[in-house]
Amino acid sequence: MPETSTAIADIHMLDRGYSREARSLLYQAYRHEPTFAYLFEAERPGYEQRVRATVRELVKQHFAQELPAIGLLVNDRLIGIALIAPPQRRLDVTESWAWRLRMVLSTGLRCTRRYLEYHAAVAACVPGEAVHVLPLLGIHPQFQGKHFGEQLLQAVHNWCAVDEHSRGVVLDSGNPRYLAFYQRQGYEEIGEVAVGPVREHVFFHANPQVLHTATA
Template sequence: MLTASQHADELVILEVGAETEREARSLLFHSYSQEPAYQYLLNAEKTGYEQRVRAVIRETVNLHFAEQQPVLALYKANRVIGFAFILTPSMTADLYNHFRWRWRMILTAGFSATERFLDYRQQVEAILPKQPLHRLAFIAIHPQQQHQGYGLEFMNSIHSYCAKDKNSVGVVLDTGNPRYIAFFERIGYQSLGSVHVGDIIENVFFRPISSHKTA
């Protein structure tokens, strides 16, 4: 499903299926393994950190596709350079509340990491509006393709995609990376609050569906 027209720089955004799972997992790993929140939640100082990150991404992505939740891919010259995993309002809670996710995570990432992750997600959920909304579960752009305006293009298409659902009040996401806060605020996101992930402050943002701000 085409969700954005092709541009002069050959950017195309498509809704994709499980056939892209392996490629998505690889790109997400390179992005999220560097995130401060993940480094705390999954005990980066202990042996096996990369395996634990891969486990979180593998189990979450696998369940995301199994639940038939939308995934958008950003293509440049026929090469995938970004992915966005979106949870629709029909998903009334995080995938992390799913028993299958919890069980698989305990087996692959360990009890301690799983408990930390669940506590963090429960704190985020407590902040969210009790209304139908979209959650941006994962978003990543290939490191070599960043800082070229593609993130703004991608986010605009994500907002347009979510706006098709007339029941949704907006899009929510969270980040503990200070590099992204100004960007999200610039494109219309408002702070709902924050949670503490160890010494890291994870900011929870909301963008009303009716807002169409761009940079």
């Protein structure tokens, strides 16, 4: 996710009215990701439909729980999004039997099991309950390389830092292209998970007040 431009997007808190745009953007952002390629069997017919279904169910559940989402808009077009699970309201989507059933029906039992195992392994790396977690985030491929990824993360950090009970932000990636980018944004790696042949890296970014307390 190299960032070279200085373009500025409008930052908005999103609600379920943006569900369709959010699903479309996140599908474009994740369909070529190594982690999703393994979880949903890119080598088998129907891969794109399985990715679409997974993104649809995750976005649907997120907005149904009225959890926060930050979006970047350029000329009223959604070009970047981060779904946020706050510490006080971080309900585990995978614990919903209705969600699991919809996943099995739309992606198959094997892919659903793979996703649940991946989700549990990443969750085991999260440093306690007092953190914000980003289950999905992305910049539309047409707008990558233009500084928007940095803007999106900065907006997330600013929003999460208002919560004095949060230690920081956690995200994960199995794409080696993004690892150095996250480190430049102040993330440190706190765990690594094997997702089939993919090495999933779990990152943590401390909130400013946490850094201040540690250095005071």
